[in-house]
Amino acid sequence: NAGVTQTPKFRVLKTGQSMTLLCAQDMNHEYMYWYRQDPGMGLRLIHYSVGEGTTAKGEVPDGYNVSRLKKQNFLLGLESAAPSQTSVYFCASSHTGTSFTGELFFGEGSRLTVL
Amino acid sequence: SQQGEEDPQALSIQEGENATMNCSYKTSINNLQWYRQNSGRGLVHLILIRSNEREKHSGRLRVTLDTSKKSSSLLITASRAADTASYFCATDARWNGTGRRALTFGSGTRLQVQP
Numbered sequence: 001n002a003g004v005t006q007t008p009k010f011r012v013l014k015t016g017q018s019m020t021l022l023c024a025q026d027m028n029h030e031y032m033y034w035y036r037q038d039p040g041m042g043l044r045l046i047h048y049s050v051g052e053g054t055t056a057k058g059e060v061p062d063g064y065n066v067s068r069l070k071k072q073n074f075l076l077g078l079e080s081a082a083p084s085q086t087s088v089y090f091c092a093s094s095h096t097g098t099s100f101t102g103e104l105f106f107g108e109g110s111r112l113t114v115l
Numbered sequence: 116s117q118q119g120e121e122d123p124q125a126l127s128i129q130e131g132e133n134a135t136m137n138c139s140y141k142t143s144i145n146n147l148q149w150y151r152q153n154s155g156r157g158l159v160h161l162i163l164i165r166s167n168e169r170e171k172h173s174g175r176l177r178v179t180l181d182t183s184k185k186s187s188s189l190l191i192t193a194s195r196a197a198d199t200a201s202y203f204c205a206t207d208a209r210w211n212g213t214g215r216r217a218l219t220f221g222s223g224t225r226l227q228v229q230p
């Protein structure tokens with residue numbers, strides 16, 4: 001049982017390049033989330049999805065797009081990377097919204113550096 | 116702005132001592148959770164306490180919640196070197212303008228347990 005798997009784990013981009021982070025979960029969870037973690041800032045929610053085919057903006061959505069074409073996958077895209085997007089990105093999933101059950105299951109993170 | 120804020124930012128103790136971390140939040144919640152993050156890894160759920168609960172135990176962990184003061188504490192008893200990690204509180208704050216709740220995290224307490 002892999003849980004939540006993120007790929008790639010590390011990536012270096014040049015300003016203006018595009019890339020996609022892939023998150024896959026094998027727990028049949030309805031809800032999926034993308035967070036970014038920066039020193040001293042904690043985790044901030046970028047986008048989330050409450051089910052296949054749905055997406056919604058979080059706290060810091062600008063510069064990112066997401067897609068949830070399949071229930072098990074949640075993709076995070078950067079169309080034109082900027083140095084401010086240098087961060088560690090975490091994907092998480094949950095069975096239902098946190099107000100119902102609470103626990104999030106996290107991937108191991110994807111470290112992105114934009115030069 | 117961060118919904119949950121942990122205090123202290125860093126804590127260093129000797130093995131066998133107890134570690135206490137505090138979390139304050141700003142708005143009403145349904146539940147509050149604590150997560151642990153080992154260096155370079157994803158977050159792992161530790162414990163959830165609902166707004167109508169005052170105290171909860173799980174092994175060497177004890178969590179308290181005071182909704183009147185909008186604060187929570189995490190106590191780790193008889194700490195071990197393996198407890199060295201960052202600890203985050205998370206609350207299901209209502210999202211701005213959408214009415215949907217999402218989990219928001221504080222910036223964490225870095226705990227160092229000296230062997």
